[in-house]
């Protein structure tokens with residue numbers, strides 16, 4: 001069992017920087033939780049406080065229900081894997097993995113048993129006698145993982161462990177860490193600024209901005225129901241498109257922007273509320289919800305507009321089309337099988353059942369209040 005609870009945790013550095021403010025996260029036993037957010041949002045500071053490498057300024061940290069604020073890192077039963085996983089260059093793989101156990105005075109047989117088990121899990125059995133310099137980047141990263149796993153800790157903390165690897169290896173290691181999570185049945189807290197990593201690996205994602213937790217939920221819930229414009233724009237590639245405008249209540253709800261008036265009938269009941277009338281809002285449209293084909297058969301569901309195709313980025317199965325909604329640049333993601341000519345003027349269709357609305361004043365999603 002290993003559950004972790006952060007209760008109103010804050011960090012104020014000596015120079016007065018408030019890096020983390022009132023963070024509340026409950027991580028269940030065996031859960032894989034990813035802290036994600038842009039550079040400087042406080043992810044690493046949060047992780048280091050959990051590890052005991054950084055003092056907690058305010059709040060309480062519990063591991064398995066026990067308050068651990070004043071416990072030293074070695075007494076927290078936690079293993080951390082960093083971005084810069086310095087392996088000992090003069091030691092072979094076996095000794096690198098065994099090092100922590102030797103320090104903790106485990107007996108030789110126990111060390112040997114554990115190192116071999118871990119090497120087997122990580123596919124390193126054939127490389128135990130090799131020195132780090134003769135390993136590939138992915139193998140080195142696995143040795144770093146091995147050093148953490150061999151200790152059999154209650155909780156694993158990962159700080160951007162894949163950011164030094166090339167794109168292909170990152171995808172491969174992403175899958176390996178996910179599989180490892182299942183195999184080890186471990187509680188994992190993983191920090192990254194890469195939202196694709198967060199989406200693909202996490203049971204739950206914690207999105208942070210400026211030291212605050214903005215949303216905690218499963219990847220798909222965050223994608224489908226972002227609580228605010230920041231989360232909506234941060235999660236998903238390419239990013240959500242945004243158009244500024246005002247709401248206008250008539251028979252239906254109309255979104256009025258500089259470029260056009262869009263009837264958004266689907267949202268009628270949820271946001272029809274006097275305080276929203278004439279309110280300045282931002283309409284959010286994910287790139288995959290801008291379609292190419294005429295769907296007139298479902299009247300009211302699609303909003304048609306014309307744009308010149310500025311640029312096409314083929315990705316294989318999908319392609320990205322850069323276009324303009326009035327003067328507003330936008331990106332549509334459509335099937336790579338479609339045939340579209342650059343510079344041509346064509347119709348696009350926004351699926352109005354999938355749009356999002358945010359208040360301009362504070363970025364909050366009108367539907368998640």
Ligand code: ATP
Pocket residue numbers: 013014015017018019037038039040041042043044045046193
């Ligand atoms: P990155 O992805 O770039 O590592 P992060 O989200 O992990 O960013 P942190 O490293 O936790 O962010 O930093 C959060 C804030 O705290 C930043 O404004 C940073 O400049 C500040 N900070 C970090 N360490 C210290 C320190 N030792 N003293 C003062 N301020 C610090």
